[in-house]
Amino acid sequence: MQTLAIVAKRDKQEAVALAVKIRERYPHLTVLGERYLAHAVGWPRVEDRELSQRADLVVVLGGDGTLIHTARLLGGRGVPILGVNLGSLGFMTEVPVDEMFGLLDEVLAGHFKVDSRMKLTCRLLRNGQVIVEDEILNDVVINKGALARIADHETSIDGVPITTYKADGIILATPTGSTAYSLSAGGPIVHPSVDCTILSPICSHALTQRSIVVPADRVIRVTLRRETADTYLTLDGQTGHGLQGGDCIEVVRSPNRVNLVRNPRVAYFTILRQKLHWGER
Ligand SMILES: NC(=O)c1ccc[n+]([C@@H]2O[C@H](COP(=O)([O-])OP(=O)(O)OC[C@H]3O[C@@H](n4cnc5c(N)ncnc54)[C@H](O)[C@@H]3O)[C@@H](O)[C@H]2O)c1
Ligand SMILES: Nc1ncnc2c1ncn2[C@@H]1O[C@H](COP(=O)(O)OP(=O)(O)OP(=O)(O)O)[C@@H](O)[C@H]1O
Incomplete structure (x- = not known):
């Protein structure tokens, strides 16, 4: 993987700060920011179409709305999407912030599975x-x-x-x-x-x-x-x-399908139980 694209939730300073940290941690990669993020941090402006064509992996920093926005932006391209939860529910952005770098290291080393969503x-x-x-x-x-x-x-x-x-x-x-x-x-x-x-x-x-x-x-x-x-x-x-x-x-x-990078530490039913408040197992 050579090119990483990042989509950050609008008006969320924490998302912008995390995007900067990601770029600092992987200096050997080309890191592209979606228009809103690029403007916020002063990175070169990249049009959505170019971003979707060049990205090998997309990191979403936000909630479900930001992930849906990203899936729409990628159009027919099934680039893997890793969703980090900075939203209120985060049903689809299933990676907590404190697990992000551990998982990103694994994904960039090629060790990951995706959930292919219709x-x-x-x-x-x-x-x-x-x-x-x-x-x-x-x-x-x-x-x-x-x-x-x-x-x-x-x-x-x-x-x-x-x-x-x-x-x-x-x-x-x-x-x-x-x-x-x-x-x-x-x-x-x-x-x-x-x-x-x-x-x-x-x-x-x-x-x-x-x-x-x-x-x-x-x-x-x-x-x-x-x-x-x-x-x-x-x-x-x-x-x-x-x-x-x-x-x-x-x-x-x-x-076309949307490919969500799986968090190996959580199962679908764990997410259901937690996010829908079904109580202890
Ligand atoms: N009464 C409702 O439940 C209701 C009403 C309108 C829209 N929506 C949903 O909101 C979605 C858009 O989400 P958004 O985040 O851009 O808008 P939003 O910010 O208004 O979010 C609505 C809520 O739905 C949650 N959500 C979104 N997709 C989900 C999914 N696949 N599984 C579980 N929860 C999910 C979000 O986390 C959020 O809590 C629409 O596709 C629609 O399904 C729900
Ligand atoms: N970079 C972006 N460009 C365009 N729209 C965006 C962007 N980031 C977020 N949005 C929009 O902002 C709204 C709120 O974002 P999001 O749903 O991710 O946050 P949330 O409501 O806190 O989280 P959740 O949906 O998990 O409860 C969504 O409608 C989403 O489409």
């Missing part, structure tokens, strides 16, 4: 044209604003109609995203090594309409019936698009 490709079609296409690590959320009327979401899987959900919204989550918004909407926790898409209605009017777990290669389509003002598509909680009646949201597994 992504979704999401397309928004309006009048039959794709107007938005994006890749998702956590979830695709179709949701109404506070004062909007309940919406009708006509839903199909591989062209077969499922139902028209009368609900506040629909969440289409990856296994990674199963512990985020989908969990709050009553969805199941899905181990990230299982490839699937989880469809969870938000506050469905029909009480028997629960989450459905669908094989990842199936195409899920949700079409908004009738004019629904004040309805939005939110991708990974980070980008939003206003929706109109007749819009169709199509979701299927992406060919």
Whole structure:
């Protein structure tokens, strides 16, 4: 490994200071900072595209939001990402600060394993044209604003109609995203090594309409019936698009994946137990 890229959480001085320490510790490596960090510490400015093409490893210093931001920045490149937790929850940034250098030394020596996480490709079609296409690590959320009327979401899987959900919204989550918004909407926790898409209605009017777990290669389509003002598509909680009646949201597994460097000292279920406060083992 020759080129290390660092993405630091915005407005977090501790993250910036750690990035400087990383660069000092590995003088033989090329260390690139994402735009925000480079500006904060006076390193040369590198565009996102160049950073994603040159990096052999990306270190994320922040929380889950910073990690999602990084996965989006890397686009289709499956560069290993090592997440160091400086956030409040840090479900995906699973390395504590005091273990960072020990693990980084091992990773740079080539001793590491990655968790390969599936992504979704999401397309928004309006009048039959794709107007938005994006890749998702956590979830695709179709949701109404506070004062909007309940919406009708006509839903199909591989062209077969499922139902028209009368609900506040629909969440289409990856296994990674199963512990985020989908969990709050009553969805199941899905181990990230299982490839699937989880469809969870938000506050469905029909009480028997629960989450459905669908094989990842199936195409899920949700079409908004009738004019629904004040309805939005939110991708990974980070980008939003206003929706109109007749819009169709199509979701299927992406060919690209996100590779998270595993912390060998913690298992997935340890993280669940700790972060979801399930008490002692
Ligand atoms: N009611 C809810 O639970 C709710 C509402 C809106 C958005 N969200 C989630 O927030 C995500 C975006 O995260 P963010 O950090 O940029 O925004 P944020 O800062 O608003 O964080 C929301 C919370 O979700 C946690 N989180 C994010 N991804 C997770 C995951 N895969 N597993 C477990 N917890 C996770 C974060 O650590 C944070 O505590 C969206 O993808 C969505 O799933 C949750
Ligand atoms: N370098 C960055 N560039 C752009 N956006 C960033 C950057 N760092 C963080 N953000 C955004 O700032 C927000 C907060 O960051 P983050 O979620 O990592 O912190 P947190 O909320 O404390 O942690 P957690 O999500 O683990 O609770 C996120 O929405 C993330 O997308």
